[in-house]
Amino acid sequence: MRDECGIVGISLGAGHRDAPVQIYYSLFALQHRGQESAGISVHDGKGTRTKKGMGLVPQVFSKDDLIELASSTGIGHVRYSTTGASSIENAQPLVINYRDGTLSLAHNGNLVNSQELRYRLEAEKRIFLSDLDTEVIAQVFIKEFSRKDIRGAVKDVVRMLSGSYSIVMLIDDKVVAFRDPLGIKPFCIGKLDSGYIVASESSAIDVLGGMYLRDVKPGELVILQNGQMETEQLYRLKHSAHCLFEHIYFSRADSILDSKLIYQSRIKIGERLYEEHPIDADIVFPVPDSGITFALGYSKGSKIPYLEGLMKNRYSVRTFILPGQDMRETAVRLKLNTIKANVAGKRVVIVDDSIVRGTTSRRIVDMVRAAGAKEVHVRIGSPPIIAPCYLGIDMPTRNELIAAKKTVRDVERLINADTLGYISLEGLVSSIGIPEEDFCTGCLTGTYPVEITGERCTTSQLKITEFQKKNLKYGAIL
Numbered sequence: 001m002r003d004e005c006g007i008v009g010i011s012l013g014a015g016h017r018d019a020p021v022q023i024y025y026s027l028f029a030l031q032h033r034g035q036e037s038a039g040i041s042v043h044d045g046k047g048t049r050t051k052k053g054m055g056l057v058p059q060v061f062s063k064d065d066l067i068e069l070a071s072s073t074g075i076g077h078v079r080y081s082t083t084g085a086s087s088i089e090n091a092q093p094l095v096i097n098y099r100d101g102t103l104s105l106a107h108n109g110n111l112v113n114s115q116e117l118r119y120r121l122e123a124e125k126r127i128f129l130s131d132l133d134t135e136v137i138a139q140v141f142i143k144e145f146s147r148k149d150i151r152g153a154v155k156d157v158v159r160m161l162s163g164s165y166s167i168v169m170l171i172d173d174k175v176v177a178f179r180d181p182l183g184i185k186p187f188c189i190g191k192l193d194s195g196y197i198v199a200s201e202s203s204a205i206d207v208l209g210g211m212y213l214r215d216v217k218p219g220e221l222v223i224l225q226n227g228q229m230e231t232e233q234l235y236r237l238k239h240s241a242h243c244l245f246e247h248i249y250f251s252r253a254d255s256i257l258d259s260k261l262i263y264q265s266r267i268k269i270g271e272r273l274y275e276e277h278p279i280d281a282d283i284v285f286p287v288p289d290s291g292i293t294f295a296l297g298y299s300k301g302s303k304i305p306y307l308e309g310l311m312k313n314r315y316s317v318r319t320f321i322l323p324g325q326d327m328r329e330t331a332v333r334l335k336l337n338t339i340k341a342n343v344a345g346k347r348v349v350i351v352d353d354s355i356v357r358g359t360t361s362r363r364i365v366d367m368v369r370a371a372g373a374k375e376v377h378v379r380i381g382s383p384p385i386i387a388p389c390y391l392g393i394d395m396p397t398r399n400e401l402i403a404a405k406k407t408v409r410d411v412e413r414l415i416n417a418d419t420l421g422y423i424s425l426e427g428l429v430s431s432i433g434i435p436e437e438d439f440c441t442g443c444l445t446g447t448y449p450v451e452i453t454g455e456r457c458t459t460s461q462l463k464i465t466e467f468q469k470k471n472l473k474y475g476a477i478l
């Protein structure tokens with residue numbers, strides 16, 4: 001599974017020109033959220049300039065690029081594509097020149113009504129240059145902005161969009177940021193020595209020595225200009241729908257999300273996992289890196305010693321699929337290897353964040369058995385994934401998800417584990433400490449927080465639909 005993007009916006013006070021350098025470091029801290037392309041747009045007082053390219057942040061920007069972009073205000077983006085092909089045309093920030101100026105826009109999330117909006121705009125003779133839902137958001141904004149101020153335009157844009165979106169825009173020397181009213185994607189605000197920053201995760205603020213202030217609230221508008229910040233709550237719904245997998249997997253363990261330190265939540269999830277699925281064993285170890293904090297929690301709760309059993313090759317970015325089973329297994333061994341001396345003759349507990357297709361779990365269990373483990377017990381820090389994600393996480397279809405059609409005992413057999421235990425949804429949300437009704441649980445329950453054709457929707461989904469209808473009909477509500 002992959003998240004698709006990380007975003008940053010920075011505004012520094014007069015006389016400061018190092019916004020692009022700071023954006024560069026922040027993007028570097030968000031690199032785990034997207035490795036396909038990176039981009040920075042700045043406003044230098046005269047105009048907007050953008051540099052973007054394919055690859056990792058340090059591959060895209062040279063020192064000279066950052067010197068050339070010198071300015072006090074800008075936005076940045078790292079991307080992994082879920083909507084639109086992986087190509088330079090689709091790299092962000094997206095830059096659109098319109099009648100009165102230039103708009104740069106970067107987006108984390110996925111719209112579920114972008115086709116519908118696009119058809120409407122195309123019928124009005126608007127031309128699209130990419131297949132991104134991000135361009136739909138930009139075009140809707142430009143249309144509204146041609147007859148309203150920023151606040152009014154954003155307010156109307158939010159009424160029209162359905163799906164997940166944290167957005168940062170550069171309009172002249174202003175950074176304009178907003179988060180969808182359900183707060184599906186993460187977004188936070190930090191204070192820097194000489195200004196403010198908005199970013200997908202607080203680790204992007206920490207890297208600059210800044211101070212995390214708080215999350216951008218669902219439905220909130222944030223405007224940064226000349227190192228100052230203004231905020232306004234445009235919409236407020238009764239419930240949020242934060243993505244649970246940000247807490248389980250996507251966000252860095254050192255990030256604070258929805259006011260919770262991810263590391264602490266993952267330790268508690270590991271402890272709860274032991275309470276729900278205890279076992280007698282000699283050692284507990286994670287599938288690195290995603291299972292590390294859960295395994296520490298499981299060890300803490302169970303008093304079973306934590307000892308590394310698998311070593312990750314830090315330089316293998318992704319495993320490509322090779323023809324033939326043997327080569328596929330070699331590819332997995334290139335990524336992970338067992339530490340035989342720690343595993344041989346032992347009853348082991350392997351902890352991971354999730355099981356998607358089950359193929360990697362099966363290979364890991366087989367590797368650990370081949371290294372001489374006496375018993376192999378698998379514990380998972382999320383409930384079974386039974387449905388796809390439509391809200392910005394690249395996830396397989398129902399047919400490919402092992403838990404979509406199999407029972408836990410079937411999965412246990414298929415991955416060749418002696419026992420398999422997933423944390424319950426109730427155990428998971430109580431470990432994080434946010435009520436279940438404030439989370440999106442679509443991929444775990446098959447019930448989504450926004451309207452998706454052919455899928456069930458939650459109460460908050462009905463609320464957002466009513467909210468949108470009401471707004472379209474009666475104007476803004478707060």
Ligand code: SF4
Nearest residue numbers: 243244389440442443
């Ligand atoms: S469906 Fe799952 S992965 Fe997608 S936003 Fe909801 S919780 Fe996150």
